[in-house]
């Protein structure tokens with residue numbers, strides 16, 4: 001899969017400042033077509049070890065006839081993820097990461113069946129979606145005994161969000177990830193539409209705000225409507241660069257252009273939107289790490305300095321994240337749980353049900369107190 005540049009028309013209501021001196025951005029952004037590595041996603045660095053199901057699942061006992069003398073030993077109730085949980089708001093929170101949601105599992109792909117099953121598993125095991133802003137602001141309000149989960153969707157492909165035209169109106173394709181997630185929420189009213197879309201506005205193969213140029217039946221003019229729809233539902237938006245550039249191999253100027261234009265495109269779709277998160281393409285940091293958080297780029301068209309600021313930066317892997325109440329919580333490097341061919345959600349969740357460093361965050365139901373184990 002290769003991405004190329006399709007430039008959105010920027011509307012400059014973003015935090016813009018006139019500056020006297022133009023920052024020279026002599027090196028024009030190379031279209032991703034020339035960027036052979038564009039989106040040749042390297043596999044995530046850390047694949048979670050699969051937990052061996054040593055936790056004996058109580059097998060349904062075959063009906064026994066005649067149990068004469070020996071009394072049955074009282075077996076201890078196994079720890080299950082559906083049982084009562086002791087509040088621990090210093091525990092871990094999974095930030096799960098999906099890319100394409102398609103026919104079959106693969107690298108950076110999960111099947112639609114698997115996506116639905118993962119939503120069901122998270123729900124059944126007591127997880128409740130939260131938004132990035134609630135995590136950063138420490139305002140998560142999750143019922144007692146439940147654990148927050150942050151959904152992240154990378155790369156803005158049509159597989160995540162497709163429209164179909166029905167009698168002149170646009171409806172969300174129920175087989176796209178957004179369609180499946182919204183249907184799931186409708187059927188499970190204890191979940192709300194929360195999650196983070198780390199988007200590319202100008203990449204090829206339809207990865208331009210969820211589709212363009214008829215790819216996967218998606219019209220270019222639907223792009224902004226989709227981004228707006230997401231925020232109207234309650235989801236949040238995140239930067240993922242302009243066209244998925246490998247930031248470690250570019251100059252400071254190009255890094256800033258990629259990030260400023262990514263933020264500017266979001267602002268064009270949803271004027272005034274504050275982008276708080278940024279997902280590193282391929283998990284690669286720019287040589288100058290500080291530029292992942294703050295920077296600016298001089299837009300010669302409008303003769304304005306476009307600035308960006310990211311409070312949170314997402315890695316591509318690393319396991320469940322620390323609680324924002326944990327003194328070691330570091331929003332500048334948030335690990336994630338990648339879900340794709342070769343990884344298993346249940347392995348991570350099983351680990352989180354055990355004591356240890358990955359033990360899950362369990363809410364006490366009171367957002368004003370922090371329950372410590």
Ligand SMILES: [Zn+2]
Pocket residue numbers: 154155240244281282
């Ligand atoms: Zn990506």
